[in-house]
Amino acid sequence: MGLFERLTGMEYLKFVGRMYGLDTATTQHRSEELLEFMQLADRPKSMIADYSHGMQKKLALAAAVIHGPRILFLDEPFEGVDALAAGALKSLLGRMTERGVTIFLTSHVLEIVERLCSHVAIINKAALSPKVLSKNFARVSPAKRAANLHSKKFFFLRRSKRHGTRSVGELSWLT
Amino acid sequence: MADVNAPPGLLEQIRLIAGLRWRILRNGLRKKNNRADLIA
Secondary structure, three states: OOOOOOOEHHHHHHHHHHHOOOOHHHHHHHHHHHHHHOOOOOOOOOEHHHOOHHHHHHHHHHHHHOOOOOEEEEEOOOOOOOHHHHHHHHHHHHHHHHOOOEEEEEEOOHHHHHHHOOEEEEEEOOEEOOOOOEOOHHHOOHHHHHHOOOOOEEEEEEEOOOOOOOOOOOOOOOO | OOOOOOOOOHHHHHHHHHHHHHHHHHHHOOOHHHHHHHHO
16 A cells, blocks of 8 residues: 555654645644544554555545645545445545535445446446546446446546535544 | 655655654564574
């Protein structure tokens, strides 16, 4: 996953935050908040090498958002992730989209696509399929969806409305 | 906007990488096998 395995989660986030140009205090504050949100704060001395796959995924996502990006590209973010970790990831992605972040993500899992995305496109044989590109996935007929399930990769993005963002107490710095 | 004012300068990057390498070494030495490797 490209993480430094002999660092703790906190050390890794601090390093990434500083490399993004955040000051020390901001990096420290956000690292603590992200670890808490991702339920990784209860093992402060554990090295990343000792994390489960799901924990590593959560940490990687935390590192990707520590500087408050406006656009995010994720490749199979839910692959190999347990249900609890997937819940945390979805929750974080949901918060980000509520705040106006645009997220591109790929998945082979139709259920995730349906639940999370506002815009859907399907890539077939390395090309974007023009017939099934849809602004509203629900409009695609079930038969067409089923026909595209096999050996095709779902590519979709979610884009939230800029207005009407909710106030969320924690992670308030995310955009 | 993303909260990135400016990327750290060269010296700051070198300092951060040095700190990273030091932490990796220090954390690596928390395991007996790695300590033995270093001594060897």
